[in-house]
Amino acid sequence: MEQNLQNIIEILQNHSGLSDDEKAKLMAYLKEADKKITIVEFKLDRTEKVKRTTAILLEETIEELEQKRKAIEETNAALKKSLEELKAAQAQLIQSEKMASLGELTAGIAHEIQNPLNFVNNFSEVSYEMIDEMWEEIEKEDLEEAKALANDIKSNLEKILHHGKRADTIVKGMLQHSRSSAGVKEPTDINALADEYLRLAYHGLRAKDKSFNAELKTDFDNSIGIIHIIPQDIGRVILNLITNAFYVVDEKKNSGIENYEPTVSVSTKKEGNKIIITVKDNGNGIPQKVLDKIFQPFFTTKPTGQGTGLGLSLSYDIVKAHGGELKVETEQGKGSVFVIQIPIKFN
Ligand SMILES: Nc1ncnc2c1ncn2[C@@H]1O[C@H](COP(=O)(O)OP(=O)(O)OP(=O)(O)O)[C@@H](O)[C@H]1O
Numbered sequence: 001m002e003q004n005l006q007n008i009i010e011i012l013q014n015h016s017g018l019s020d021d022e023k024a025k026l027m028a029y030l031k032e033a034d035k036k037i038t039i040v041e042f043k044l045d046r047t048e049k050v051k052r053t054t055a056i057l058l059e060e061t062i063e064e065l066e067q068k069r070k071a072i073e074e075t076n077a078a079l080k081k082s083l084e085e086l087k088a089a090q091a092q093l094i095q096s097e098k099m100a101s102l103g104e105l106t107a108g109i110a111h112e113i114q115n116p117l118n119f120v121n122n123f124s125e126v127s128y129e130m131i132d133e134m135w136e137e138i139e140k141e142d143l144e145e146a147k148a149l150a151n152d153i154k155s156n157l158e159k160i161l162h163h164g165k166r167a168d169t170i171v172k173g174m175l176q177h178s179r180s181s182a183g184v185k186e187p188t189d190i191n192a193l194a195d196e197y198l199r200l201a202y203h204g205l206r207a208k209d210k211s212f213n214a215e216l217k218t219d220f221d222n223s224i225g226i227i228h229i230i231p232q233d234i235g236r237v238i239l240n241l242i243t244n245a246f247y248v249v250d251e252k253k254n255s256g257i258e259n260y261e262p263t264v265s266v267s268t269k270k271e272g273n274k275i276i277i278t279v280k281d282n283g284n285g286i287p288q289k290v291l292d293k294i295f296q297p298f299f300t301t302k303p304t305g306q307g308t309g310l311g312l313s314l315s316y317d318i319v320k321a322h323g324g325e326l327k328v329e330t331e332q333g334k335g336s337v338f339v340i341q342i343p344i345k346f347n
């Protein structure tokens with residue numbers, strides 16, 4: 001019992017004029033009070049202990065949280081670094097894909113440049129001889145004949161200039177195609193662009209594989225006029241689709257199907273405020289399980305080393321960046337058609 005209470009009890013016992021009954025009652029009250037004090041003391045002690053434990057736990061939790069925060073920070077930094085590395089790798093891949101498709105084009109480009117070059121060489125040679133003839137006429141004082149020759153030479157020079165410019169355009173296109181910087185929108189004759197890439201792809205393949213042959217069909221809508229697109233980007237899309245189409249018709253032909261005529265058709269059409277460009281082949285079509293993945297980067301069914309599997313995924317991104325859509329329709333055993341839709345007003 002608490003010492004003070006003990007003292008009170010002693011005083012009560014010895015000095016008060018209280019009756020025994022009253023003393024007994026007081027004693028009972030005092031004992032009851034003592035019991036309550038003990039309980040309160042016990043509770044206080046317990047609360048104190050709980051408080052201390054809680055403080056320790058809290059400290060531990062704060063420490064743990066701090067460690068977690070640090071770990072998250074480190075993970076974030078690592079993620080940021082990988083993201084940067086991925087972006088760099090992607091840019092590198094896009095550039096290599098451009099270079100690879102330039103490789104595909106090289107033979108076609110060489111073929112295309114050869115024609116104007118032949119004209120330039122032949123007309124220069126002829127004109128060179130004609131100048132000698134002209135001098136002879138001048139010496140003979142046949143001015144009429146000399147003037148006629150001068151006119152012919154002039155028209156030859158015009159032809160030389162025309163074909164020289166044509167070669168110039170081809171080389172410029174080639175440089176544009178390989179440029180790594182983002183292209184800019186330009187007023188473009190989409191029919192001429194599609195036709196150019198169709199020819200380049202065809203001659204490119206023919207130069208590599210003399211046995212390759214396919215019927216080319218074009219159906220261009222002349223009402224389209226000029227549209228604003230990034231020509232080398234849309235050119236690459238068309239090239240990728242045509243290259244895929246040539247690949248599948250060639251594969252089907254080589255599988256030895258009788259009376260099979262490999263055919264690739266390219267068409268353009270204006271529909272409302274959209275331009276539709278289609279590339280169609282009469283290959284074997286695309287099975288569903290391949291169809292689900294064709295636009296994924298690196299998905300290819302070509303033998304190792306033959307395809308990067310980036311052609312369609314890049315094409316998809318380019319068309320999206322033009323505010324358009326790239327879709328495919330396919331029929332088992334009959335062929336596929338890839339449809340590019342781009343809005344005419346693309347900002
Ligand atoms: N016209 C098509 N007919 C049938 N299958 C096609 C056609 N075009 C694409 N595919 C399928 O889609 C896959 C992916 O095409 P994509 O152009 O992305 O890559 P790739 O042609 O395999 O490789 P790369 O374009 O880098 O040479 C091809 O491997 C082929 O299986």
Ligand SMILES: [Mg+2]
Pocket residue numbers: 240243244307311312
């Ligand atoms: Mg491809």
